[in-house]
Amino acid sequence: METLLRAFDFTAALHSRGISFASLGAAYLVFIASCIATAALFSAARKHLVVAPNRESHNYALYVIAVLLTLLIATALENELSAAAVPTLRYVAYPQILFLLALHVWIACRTEPWLIQLGASSLVGSALVAAAAAAATDSFHVAHGAALLVIAGLLAFLWYGAISTKRAFVAAASIYVRSKENLDATLKPQKPWLGVPNCAALVAASVALAVANSLLRGRGLEQIPAVDVAIESAVLMLITALVCAVPATSYWIARKAWMPELTRFAWLAWIVVGFAFTYGNYLTSLAKA
Secondary structure: OHHHHHHOOHHHHHHHOOOOHHHHHHHHHHHHHHHHHHHHHHHHHHHHEEEOOOHHHHHHHHHHHHHHHHHHHHHHHHHHHOOOOOOOOOHHHHHHHHHHHHHHHHHHHOOOHHHHHHHHHHHHHHHHHHHHHHHHOOOOOHHHHHHHHHHHHHHHHHHHHHEEEHHHHHHOOOOOOOOOOOOOOOOOOOOOOOOHHHHHHHHHHHHHHHHHHHHHOOOOHHHOOHHHHHHHHHHHHHHHHHHHHHHHHHHHHHHOOOOOOHHHHHHHHHHHHHHHHHHHHHHHHHHHO
C-alpha cells in the first residue's frame, strides 16, 4: 500500500519539475507584469504605428506559432529527460506560452491590424518582463538568450514587411504604391528555388546554428573547428532541402506547377530541423553541468 501511495505522490513529482506554490506565484506575477507591459505597448502602437494585414504579417504569426510550439516541446523534454540537471525552462511558463500561442493562432486566422499590434505587443512585453525577471534572479541562461534573439528577429521581420509609423504613412507619395498598407500583389509562380536573398539567409542562419551547437557542446569560440561548422551547416541545409522536396514534388506531380508556399515552408522546416539538431547538444550540455 505504501508503494502504491508513493507511486501516486503527485506533490513530489510536481516539486521535482519546479512546480510549487512559490514558483506558481512568481509565474503569476510575471504574467500580470506582462499584461501591464502589453497594454502599455499596445496603447503606444495604436497611437504611432500603422499595420498592414498582408502576407508578411500572416507569415509572422505562423513563425511565432512554430517558435512557441518549439518552446513547449523543449520545456517538456528538458524537464523529463534532464532530471539530474537544473532545467532552464520551467513548466510554470506553460500558461503564458499557451496564451501567446492562442493569440497568434487567432492572428493567423484573422489577420487584422489591431490584432497584429496586440500580438506583437504581447510578445515584446512578455520577452521584456521574462528577461528582466531572469536577470534579477540571476537565472539567465543560453536558452533564454537564444529565445530572445529569435523573438527579436521575428519582430524585425514583421516591422520590415508590415509596419510603418503614422508619420511615414501620411508623408508617403502614394499609399497604394510605396507604403506597406497596399494590398498584396498577385503572387508570381514559385520557382523550384528560393532566390538569392533567402538562400543567403538560410546559409547564414545554418552557420550561426552550427556555431551555437559547438558552444553548447562546451567549446570556446577559439576551439570551434571551421570544418565541423561547415559540415554541420551543410547537413542542416541538406536535410531541410530533402524535407521540402517531398511536398514540392507532390505538388508538381499533382498540378504541374511549383507550390506557391515553398519559401515559407522551407523556413518552417528549417526551424523544426534546427531544433532537432540543437536540442541533443543542449541536453548533453545540461547533463555535464
